Amino acid sequence: MAAKPFFGHAEPREIIAFVAGGLFGSGLLVSGMIDTKKVQGWLDFFGAWDPTLAFVLGGAVVPMFFVWRLAEARKVSLLGTPIPPRPAPKFDPAFIIGSLMFGAGWGLAGLCPGPALASFAIGGWGGALFFLAMVSGMVVAPTVAGWLSSRTTS
Amino acid sequence: MMPVDWIWGLVGGLMIGGAAALYLLVNGRIMGASGILGGLVDGTGRSSMVERLAFLFGAMAVPPLLVPFYTLVDTRITSNPAIIIAAGLLVGIGTRLANGCTSGHGVCGISRLAPRGLGSTALYLLGGAVTVYIFRHILGAI
Numbered sequence: 001m002a003a004k005p006f007f008g009h010a011e012p013r014e015i016i017a018f019v020a021g022g023l024f025g026s027g028l029l030v031s032g033m034i035d036t037k038k039v040q041g042w043l044d045f046f047g048a049w050d051p052t053l054a055f056v057l058g059g060a061v062v063p064m065f066f067v068w069r070l071a072e073a074r075k076v077s078l079l080g081t082p083i084p085p086r087p088a089p090k091f092d093p094a095f096i097i098g099s100l101m102f103g104a105g106w107g108l109a110g111l112c113p114g115p116a117l118a119s120f121a122i123g124g125w126g127g128a129l130f131f132l133a134m135v136s137g138m139v140v141a142p143t144v145a146g147w148l149s150s151r152t153t154s
Numbered sequence: 155m156m157p158v159d160w161i162w163g164l165v166g167g168l169m170i171g172g173a174a175a176l177y178l179l180v181n182g183r184i185m186g187a188s189g190i191l192g193g194l195v196d197g198t199g200r201s202s203m204v205e206r207l208a209f210l211f212g213a214m215a216v217p218p219l220l221v222p223f224y225t226l227v228d229t230r231i232t233s234n235p236a237i238i239i240a241a242g243l244l245v246g247i248g249t250r251l252a253n254g255c256t257s258g259h260g261v262c263g264i265s266r267l268a269p270r271g272l273g274s275t276a277l278y279l280l281g282g283a284v285t286v287y288i289f290r291h292i293l294g295a296i
Contacts, residue, residue, distance in 0.1 A: 059167020137246020
């Protein structure tokens, strides 16, 4: 895999992934989602609440609602990959605890994974430290998940 | 916060939705930042490694090119390293336990009306709001 020249023989799926990633990161920059104080303002329901993120989420969710209907009707993507099936509505302890932990971290620093990527090059040492800590968390997450399931299923 | 911020929020949101639509309709993948990165970190996404790397490279390398055309160049992140490390660990562990973040559960899950996407979003908004309330209004730390 390492011998494969990234731009020389890029597959269509890899070019699309690069374009989608670039558009995603640019959208996060333009929308203000990489501004940690703005994100914390959105979560500050008992202070100077900033509703901007509702516009960001609305702008992304409304078109995607129709895209999902199209994708699920077609069943496969243009490159022939099956559209991911609807996940079972399973709410196990790891899901609930993980969602709450993520929210706590999001509120604490004002960054979630997408903006952490998009602002990496311009976020200074603080952004780099957050990124390193986030990746470290992802490294230990399977261990935490195993520990949680051993505590909750017996 | 100004009404012009809402317009930029909407424009950026449409770009994020466009990216999610492209990734789903062409590649057949759900655009979730924590899943794309996390699958590389823990090795579960090895079979789609180059696709993931291409997405991450785009997300990290393209936004800085826009900075000369855009006024915001500062994330205004806290300078307290303990808060940054704690927050990063919580986001990394939490998104992997929950199997999604603001893009996967938020944008893609809500728009699919997926119970897990809606449920996770309600929970992380709750976690974030309580955290901001405690650390800003009670402790005055952020």
